[in-house]
Amino acid sequence: MDFSLSVEEREVRDWVRTFVQRDLMPREQEVLRRERAGQPGLTGDELRELQLKAKESGFWGVQTPEEYGGMGLSAVMTALLEAELGRTFVPFRFGGAADNILYYANDEQKERYLLPTISGERKSCFAITEPGAGSDAKAIRTSARKDGTDWVINGEKTFITGGNEADFVMVFAITDPEKGANGGVTCFLVDRDAGWKSEYIDTMGEWGPAALVFEDVRVPETQILGELGHGFDLAMQWIGAGRYLLPARAIGSCERLISMAIEHANTRETFGQKIAERQAIQWMIADSGTELEALRWLVLHAAWQVDQKLDSRHAQSMAKLYGGVKANEIVDRVLQIHGGMGYTRELPVERWYRELRLLRIYEGTDEIQRRTIARNLLKGHVKVGGTLG
Numbered sequence: 001m002d003f004s005l006s007v008e009e010r011e012v013r014d015w016v017r018t019f020v021q022r023d024l025m026p027r028e029q030e031v032l033r034r035e036r037a038g039q040p041g042l043t044g045d046e047l048r049e050l051q052l053k054a055k056e057s058g059f060w061g062v063q064t065p066e067e068y069g070g071m072g073l074s075a076v077m078t079a080l081l082e083a084e085l086g087r088t089f090v091p092f093r094f095g096g097a098a099d100n101i102l103y104y105a106n107d108e109q110k111e112r113y114l115l116p117t118i119s120g121e122r123k124s125c126f127a128i129t130e131p132g133a134g135s136d137a138k139a140i141r142t143s144a145r146k147d148g149t150d151w152v153i154n155g156e157k158t159f160i161t162g163g164n165e166a167d168f169v170m171v172f173a174i175t176d177p178e179k180g181a182n183g184g185v186t187c188f189l190v191d192r193d194a195g196w197k198s199e200y201i202d203t204m205g206e207w208g209p210a211a212l213v214f215e216d217v218r219v220p221e222t223q224i225l226g227e228l229g230h231g232f233d234l235a236m237q238w239i240g241a242g243r244y245l246l247p248a249r250a251i252g253s254c255e256r257l258i259s260m261a262i263e264h265a266n267t268r269e270t271f272g273q274k275i276a277e278r279q280a281i282q283w284m285i286a287d288s289g290t291e292l293e294a295l296r297w298l299v300l301h302a303a304w305q306v307d308q309k310l311d312s313r314h315a316q317s318m319a320k321l322y323g324g325v326k327a328n329e330i331v332d333r334v335l336q337i338h339g340g341m342g343y344t345r346e347l348p349v350e351r352w353y354r355e356l357r358l359l360r361i362y363e364g365t366d367e368i369q370r371r372t373i374a375r376n377l378l379k380g381h382v383k384v385g386g387t388l389g
């Protein structure tokens, strides 16, 4: 068993680490200032400029297949890279990416949706959640009714990331109420000018998702993504594709937070001693460091399973669950170690505290991950302790 990184993995990791330190971290104070004034941390132009800068060094379309101009990096490599990006809260992502399910587009749709999304000319959003259907995604009620050769969409979606900025939506609607999620849900590509409305939802995080409303939004049949009735499978593929990447990013955030806690513990004195001398503080550092390492291996193992084309759902659920729970415990301890300063807006700890909280909710809550893990174990789909075969 070899836990060391390959030369290529180390090179990619180191390049991203340098990029984060050189190009992103210096923007942190300005990002905080803007966000606290209710503005986006980075403007669209600034994000684009940073993405193009990364592109000059070849960092573009990290997981986009090479035939589409991307790097086609492995899941392990992407997890390593995501962890590096997590070391800062500057809201950066590499350019050149498109949603995995857009590759199911036909040639004409690829020209209109996939390629412009990869190039950054168009922005997509993914809309399955509804006011009455979140964890229970099969309970969606948004409908698409056939009228001649058109489909007419009615319904409401909620908590849609990027929904207020998107040029088009991949929306999931019931096309056959009798079949429901078993062959009766279809995904439609719907341009904003087809008439759907969006409204920003204020959250405790720094950017807001949106509520979308479809009122008799009419689209031709050519807007179906994939096949009629196969939408639920696409939705599950979208959600399942990058579950390991959410906790991967948290690895970097936890590394940075623990480093901040160590620095503070080694300088702050109370009762004539550094607080680092106190066992209460030492144990918080020890637990956080241990859990961070456990998280790293859960994430890398899930990513490795993805690369091996194994069924990675169980490993991904474990990584997502553990990442959400432990990142939140770690940020809470780091805030505690900073005392009153941790609670202020002078430090970014409270920002991470709010951002990391989301990890326990979106793309499958803690409870839903536990449900999956328990079902696999109780029904024997996965053998207890069977990780090594």
Ligand SMILES: Cc1cc2nc3c(=O)[nH]c(=O)nc-3n(C[C@H](O)[C@H](O)[C@H](O)COP(=O)(O)OP(=O)(O)OC[C@H]3O[C@@H](n4cnc5c(N)ncnc54)[C@H](O)[C@@H]3O)c2cc1C
Binding pocket: 126, 127, 128, 129, 133, 134, 135, 136, 158, 159, 160, 161, 162, 203, 209, 358, 361, 362, 363, 364, 365, 366, 367, 368, 371
């Ligand atoms: C910031 C943000 C961004 C998001 N982005 C998107 C997006 O881009 N696209 C999209 O479609 N959706 C998006 N979502 C929606 C997100 O996936 C849902 O919020 C999430 O799946 C939970 O659904 P819910 O909010 O309806 O909670 P509910 O499903 O109502 O759950 C409420 C509580 O009950 C628990 N619970 C539910 N069922 C069970 C069960 N069987 N057993 C035990 N406990 C259970 C849950 O874990 C939770 O604690 C986003 C959400 C947020 C907050």
